[in-house]
Amino acid sequence: MTIQDTPLVRRDFLRGALATAFAVPLAGTIASCAGSGTAKSTAPTGSRSAASSAKNPFGMPASSTVDAVIFNGGYGIDYAKFAGKMVEKEQSGATVKVSPATKIAQELQPRFVGGNPPDVIDNSGAGSIGIATVLSQLEDLKDVVDAKNYEGKVIKDTLYPGVLKPGTFGDKLAAINYVLTVFGVWYSASLFEQHGWTVPKTWDEMMDLGAKAKKEDKYLFCWGKEAATYYLTLAIGSAIKEGGDEVRLALDNLKEGCWSLPAVQDVLKAMEKIIKAGYVKPGGSGTQFTAAQAQWSNAEEAILYPSGSWIENEMKKETKKGFKMTGAPAPTVTTNSKMPYEALHSAAAEAYIVPTKAKNAAGGKEFLRAMLSKDAATNFAKNILSSTIVKDTVPADGFGSTALVSQTKMLEAAGDKVFTWGFVDFYGMNTDLLVLWNTFLDGKSDVATLTKGMQQLTDKIRNDDSIKKVEVS
Amino acid sequence: MTALGTGVAPGSTKPARTRRRPGKKLTFDKVSFFLVFLGVPVVFYLAFVVSPFVQAVYYSLTDWSGFSPEMNFVGISNYRTLLGDGTFMKSVGNSITLVIVLPVVTIVLSLVLASFVTVGGSSHGRIKGLRNSSFYRVISFFPYVVPAIIIGIMWQQIYDPSAGLLNGVLTRLGFQQFSSFPWLGDERTAMVATMFVIVWGFVGFYMVLFVAGIKGIPAELYEAARIDGAGRFRTMTRITIPMIRDNIQTAYIYMGILSLDAFVYMVAMNPGGGPNNSTLVMAQQLFSTAFTQGKFGLACAMGVVLAAITLTFAGLVFVVNWLTGGHEDITE
Numbered sequence: 061m062t063i064q065d066t067p068l069v070r071r072d073f074l075r076g077a078l079a080t081a082f083a084v085p086l087a088g089t090i091a092s093c094a095g096s097g098t099a100k101s102t103a104p105t106g107s108r109s110a111a112s113s114a115k116n117p118f119g120m121p122a123s124s125t126v127d128a129v130i131f132n133g134g135y136g137i138d139y140a141k142f143a144g145k146m147v148e149k150e151q152s153g154a155t156v157k158v159s160p161a162t163k164i165a166q167e168l169q170p171r172f173v174g175g176n177p178p179d180v181i182d183n184s185g186a187g188s189i190g191i192a193t194v195l196s197q198l199e200d201l202k203d204v205v206d207a208k209n210y211e212g213k214v215i216k217d218t219l220y221p222g223v224l225k226p227g228t229f230g231d232k233l234a235a236i237n238y239v240l241t242v243f244g245v246w247y248s249a250s251l252f253e254q255h256g257w258t259v260p261k262t263w264d265e266m267m268d269l270g271a272k273a274k275k276e277d278k279y280l281f282c283w284g285k286e287a288a289t290y291y292l293t294l295a296i297g298s299a300i301k302e303g304g305d306e307v308r309l310a311l312d313n314l315k316e317g318c319w320s321l322p323a324v325q326d327v328l329k330a331m332e333k334i335i336k337a338g339y340v341k342p343g344g345s346g347t348q349f350t351a352a353q354a355q356w357s358n359a360e361e362a363i364l365y366p367s368g369s370w371i372e373n374e375m376k377k378e379t380k381k382g383f384k385m386t387g388a389p390a391p392t393v394t395t396n397s398k399m400p401y402e403a404l405h406s407a408a409a410e411a412y413i414v415p416t417k418a419k420n421a422a423g424g425k426e427f428l429r430a431m432l433s434k435d436a437a438t439n440f441a442k443n444i445l446s447s448t449i450v451k452d453t454v455p456a457d458g459f460g461s462t463a464l465v466s467q468t469k470m471l472e473a474a475g476d477k478v479f480t481w482g483f484v485d486f487y488g489m490n491t492d493l494l495v496l497w498n499t500f501l502d503g504k505s506d507v508a509t510l511t512k513g514m515q516q517l518t519d520k521i522r523n524d525d526s527i528k529k530v531e532v533s
Numbered sequence: 534m535t536a537l538g539t540g541v542a543p544g545s546t547k548p549a550r551t552r553r554r555p556g557k558k559l560t561f562d563k564v565s566f567f568l569v570f571l572g573v574p575v576v577f578y579l580a581f582v583v584s585p586f587v588q589a590v591y592y593s594l595t596d597w598s599g600f601s602p603e604m605n606f607v608g609i610s611n612y613r614t615l616l617g618d619g620t621f622m623k624s625v626g627n628s629i630t631l632v633i634v635l636p637v638v639t640i641v642l643s644l645v646l647a648s649f650v651t652v653g654g655s656s657h658g659r660i661k662g663l664r665n666s667s668f669y670r671v672i673s674f675f676p677y678v679v680p681a682i683i684i685g686i687m688w689q690q691i692y693d694p695s696a697g698l699l700n701g702v703l704t705r706l707g708f709q710q711f712s713s714f715p716w717l718g719d720e721r722t723a724m725v726a727t728m729f730v731i732v733w734g735f736v737g738f739y740m741v742l743f744v745a746g747i748k749g750i751p752a753e754l755y756e757a758a759r760i761d762g763a764g765r766f767r768t769m770t771r772i773t774i775p776m777i778r779d780n781i782q783t784a785y786i787y788m789g790i791l792s793l794d795a796f797v798y799m800v801a802m803n804p805g806g807g808p809n810n811s812t813l814v815m816a817q818q819l820f821s822t823a824f825t826q827g828k829f830g831l832a833c834a835m836g837v838v839l840a841a842i843t844l845t846f847a848g849l850v851f852v853v854n855w856l857t858g859g860h861e862d863i864t865e
Contacts, residue, residue, distance in 0.1 A: 163824075165824045165827075166824060169599055169600060169824075172600040173599070173601065173602055175602065187824060187825075189600065190825055190827045192827070193600050193826075193827025194598075194600045194601075194827075197600065285715075285717075285803070285805065286805060341695070342715075343694025343695055343713035343715045343718070344694075344715070344718070345715045345718025345719070346692060346693070346694045346714075346717045346719065347693055347715070347718070348689060348690075348693070351695075351696065355695065361695075488825060488826050491805055491806065491821065492620070494805045495805070495806065495808065495809055495810055498718060498808055499809065502715070502808075
């Protein structure tokens with residue numbers, strides 16, 4: 061789930077800003093126009109579907125059209141068109157219409173109100189629909205993962221562990237997040253080799269590396285204003301590894317005093333030490349985040365950057381030659397942490413949803429079945445250099461990408477010790493957290509102020525009865 | 534009236550009536566003219582301006598999520614939520630700061646510039662502007678030609694702490710304290726830096742507007758003032774400003790409405806609302822409430838508040854202008 065929000069900050073923000081800026085500011089007026097559409101009563105999907113069979117497990121009507129709206133961001137939509145072709149081949153007479161969209165919420169809002177949403181949506185990017193808003197209008201996708209893929213294997217057995225968690229709300233699998241993302245700290249293997257540095261496994265080692273980097277006139281970290289919360293992600297990941305599941309549950313369930321747990325505090329204090337020592341490049345709160353990332357990947361002014369595995373694709377054009385981008389898991393506080401160092405924060409992004417009121421919801425599910433088949437997943441990995449949630453689609457050479465290889469290696473090392481959390485995005489806390497973290501990374505606040513601020517935000521949501529909570533276990 | 538009324542009373546009503554009668558006859562020509570030039574615009578206005586507005590007001594009283602046809606009437610609870618919402622109140626505060634500062638600064642600056650290029654030149658001979666004034670006029674109009682979003686993106690780069698032009702120049706000049714200084718990331722400077730960009734973008738436009746106004750003032754007035762010994766400042770306050778009062782009022786309202794919006798600039802330069810929300814404006818908060826949080830009802834309430842503030846502002850400008858003597862029309 062965390063990543064559902066990270067696209068908000070990571071992906072081509074300028075484009076987002078542009079599109080947003082062109083929209084009429086009085087959004088209330090737009091909203092009202094959208095509302096005037098009368099809701100057509102659509103026939104329940106069941107009545108329009110054909111009998112289900114092994115070849116057509118969801119009973120997609122013969123010769124029907126599937127209307128897929130795909131977020132057109134860093135991944136493009138070609139991979140979805142590829143899957144669409146597969147559906148057309150498998151279901152004779154079917155047509156799959158793949159249309160791109162950049163502002164999902166704005167573009168699809170009238171269709172949701174009008175009762176004719178698309179059959180399948182890639183709900184991603186800066187303008188994605190808050191999943192809590194439409195949760196009750198979505199199909200349960202459990203039957204998709206229970207079905208067999210185009211190679212005849214049950215889909216759920218072909219997936220990496222834990223990848224369905226971000227899309228599960230209560231007992232409903234409302235979204236299938238397609239792209240596997242691994243979170244950690246990223247570095248240049250060649251630079252580290254050149255200086256004989258090793259990747260720090262604890263925060264103490266991190267301090268030492270900071271001193272070494274300083275000698276080379278480099279910073280340990282750098283950050284950009286829209287991505288300050290990447291450091292929060294790193295902190296939470298590290299704290300969960302240190303304190304185990306109880307930390308994750310406390311945070312995810314917005315428990316009282318969750319930010320004051322010893323594991324969380326230890327990590328924040330370690331970070332504060334690094335900031336106060338001047339190992340973080342100053343000025344991040346005024347730097348656009350991709351510019352900041354280029355300070356790491358191109359200028360090599362900073363040597364580590366906490367991020368998700370999309371970073372390679374995002375910085376493709378701004379990465380120094382021979383950089384050898386490699387990822388490592390978040391550090392722990394002590395060497396006897398509750399979870400081993402290899403434990404990994406990994407989740408899936410690009411949430412695919414199927415609205416219940418869609419004309420051809422069965423077709424939407426069929427589309428997802430094609431996407432989760434080996435051919436489509438391999439095609440994605442090969443062209444985008446990112447892994448999908450489908451296992452064994454990346455060869456040992458990672459199609460020539462060191463980042464992709466390290467991602468696979470980290471996943472293998474972690475085994476089933478993979479975790480994630482969702483509260484930041486589910487309750488839409490990122491914007492408020494960004495403010496606190498920019499100030500903290502700037503060295504203008506301390507652990508106490510940061511803790512107090514985050515706790516206030518958390519308490520406010522917990523005590524607001526109008527916000528529906530999701531119990532995480 | 535009384536002098537006239539006595540003599541012509543009986544006859545005066547009759548010709549008046551006959552004169553008015555043809556006006557009452559509704560010929561096809563007239564009806565079709567009314568329909569096309571009055572009816573159609575009114576219908577358009579009602580359909581596309583008034584009705585959405587009324588609808589937005591209605592939605593502000595519901596808990597509409599924006600993604601379903603269902604909604605419940607919740608009365609004024611959205612407005613109550615807004616009053617207790619610290620972030621929203623902060624954005625209201627920021628918008629009001631903008632509306633107080635921006636129009637004054639922009640208009641004073643552009644008025645001074647307009648005076649310079651039209652009447653501020655040599656105090657001998659013909660009334661004229663500074664030398665090369667047409668060159669300055671073109672230069673200062675440049676920023677207005679650039680779209681707002683580009684201005685925002687451009688200045689974001691200029692303000693960049695490490696690679697930006699501003700810090701580059703400042704550190705080169707020896708101000709080492711500005712190396713890596715985050716202009717848009719520091720609570721003390723973010724708002725001022727943003728305001729500067731907006732002023733920069735609009736000074737040229739308002740200058741041209743005022744130049745046109747000043748050109749409409751008869752040169753004799755300036756000549757007479759000069760003969761009476763009035764200096765440039767006195768000429769400006771006593772002649773220029775009173776003579777183009779209406780232009781200034783219009784400019785003030787336009788600039789004020791723009792400052793209440795300021796959406797594009799804010800989103801381009803500080804999409805997240807700036808350090809400690811110091812540059813967050815109402816329009817931004819409204820947008821994220823509607824589209825990312827899925828609370829269209831609440832967002833509509835914000836829209837209504839914004840509209841109310843805008844109308845209040847326009848009303849205030851009229852009142853102030855009237856109170857300061859705007860109703861004594863000196864041009865006639």
